[in-house]
Amino acid sequence: MTTGDGMAVRAEQVSRHYEMGSAVIRAVDDVTLQIRAGEFVALLGSSGSGKSTLLNLMAGLDRPTGGAIFANGRNLSELSSLELARYRSRTVGMVFQSFNLLPRMTLEENVELPLRLAEVDRAERGGRVQEALERVHLENRLTHRPSELSGGEQQRAALARALVNRPTLLFADEPTGNLDSATGESIMLLLKEIQQKLGMTIVMVTHERPLAERFADRIAALADGKLLTDGVKS
């Protein structure tokens, strides 16, 4: 789904400021960014540049203190808490640097969790879980717990969990940050494949320029909460 102008997500003069006593931390400061449907955009920046904060704002995990974010045809700032939860459940898939799989659950249960939250019928869930795990080549690890998987497998499982609700937007926060370069590359290849096969819009946060240049369609670089460059691939 787009905002109506071919854009999957549109951030307009978005700010996210935190008050720490008398000091104001400008994590994201007046950023305007447009992401087209089906595009693979890398948010590039060093630590503290505001790229993860911007990603969280676009994913509906946080609310901006200024500006507006349009996704799915609606201004996320104006959504109620429940509507924002539905947006995260049905429109967005998220992948984290530390995988964030629930350690007590098997792979199958972890991947099924978003389906439970989206109130998908029980009869439909098995097939959807299988489909998602096949897509990341983990269909034979259904009953394994995260601790029994390698880092790369855990990230692929997290990717399956992000895809199981068939979202249109995939947000990945440093998806290769905890992986060795070879495993990281395999994850990036998988992301690229998903973008190309499913036509999914992917926004990825990374601090690795080579990775961004190799796999992203466009790079938006941030520093000190501000958007420095947009679209430049050296």
Next chain:
Amino acid sequence: MKAGDLGELALRNLREAVLRSTLTTLGVAVGVASLVAWLSLGIGLQALATKRLSNSGLFDTVIVTQRRNLQSMRRPPTESSPAKNARLLDEDAKKELERLPNVVEVYSQVRFPTEVRYDGTPYSTIVAGIPASAQGNGSFDGIQGSFFSGPNAEEAILQIEFAKDLSTQPSSLIGKDLVVRYAERQALPPQASGSPGSNNADAGGFSIVPREKKLRIVGIIETEPAAGFGGFGSGRLLIPLEVASSLRAAQVNDLRDAVRTTNGKPVYPSLTVRAKSASLVQGIETAIKDMGFGTFSLQDATKSLQVFFKIFDMLLFIFGSLALAVATLGIVNTLVMAILERRREIGILKALGAADRDVKNLFFVEASVMGFFGGVFGVGFGWLVGRAVTFGINVYLKRQSLPPTDVFSVPWWLVLMAIVLAVLVSLAAGLYPASRAAKLNPVEALRYE
């Protein structure tokens, strides 16, 4: 999230922290057990007292007299007194009383002095007529032998002390015969007294004729059923009421009635009206007063007793609830700890699309599951405590040569109430933790290590 999924996730979470969940549930169980034990004690004691009092006939009985009977004890009737409207307590009145709603039975008390001959030895005692309905009201629970085989059976039940007078082995008396000697009242034909208009114009006298009646002993009872007010006095030899009436034995009131105006009709000195339950006595009493009779009951005493037990139960409830209140803090503690431990998990759930209410409901379900199982186990523990205490009490009573009794009572509504209360209290305990968990900022929760 759907209810089934919420339940599954909640149970999974509780299983993961099985020791803590079990201890918390046990805390609730102890609280509920305390509540159930105290309340069942109150209910049991109330039932015990009510049963004894009910069996005594004190509270479901109205004594009906002619109004002048009571007044005559105080002062002579005057022109303005209600005595002039007083009705005779005759057979017509008895039938009218029987037709009143909620009246179980109406009978005249028959009680007379007698000489009993057993094994050639005379014994003086009081005979009391017992209505057939007395069999079902618990008065004869624990009887040795049996109740009367029928309303007209020429049988007798002995009070244990009297039976001990007759034999050193009272139980051996059952099946034996005894002879009752009594004074039969034989009516004389009415006599004109002389002056017209005399109050005694139609009064008939009676003569006393000594009679004997052989009765078979069928039972022996420990207590005196229905002794005292509304009952059968200190009757130590009990015979069926209809048999007692048929003997036409002279009673104390006969002397008084011999000089009264009765228009030739037999008049009862008093009638006992038994209500379906003590709570219906007041309405029956009012109706009887409206009929023009005097009444007496211990309804007010019943009310006081009921109020006493209500207050008693309330105090026991408060006392028993203290442990449940402590258990409530245990639930709060467990859930708050769960929030701290599962902070990151809550963040993940929210990132995956869980709404605030899903997180809140998850904690509520966990609290209510602990409350439910705590309630169920608590009822069981409470019941066991009651059984154990009852056992101890009965051992003590046996040593004191007293009959065993059951002082704990766990009615079904108490079981239901205890479980529902445990769940409600647990939900209340989960309010704060659930609300706190729901309000967690997902970004901050995801950062939590």
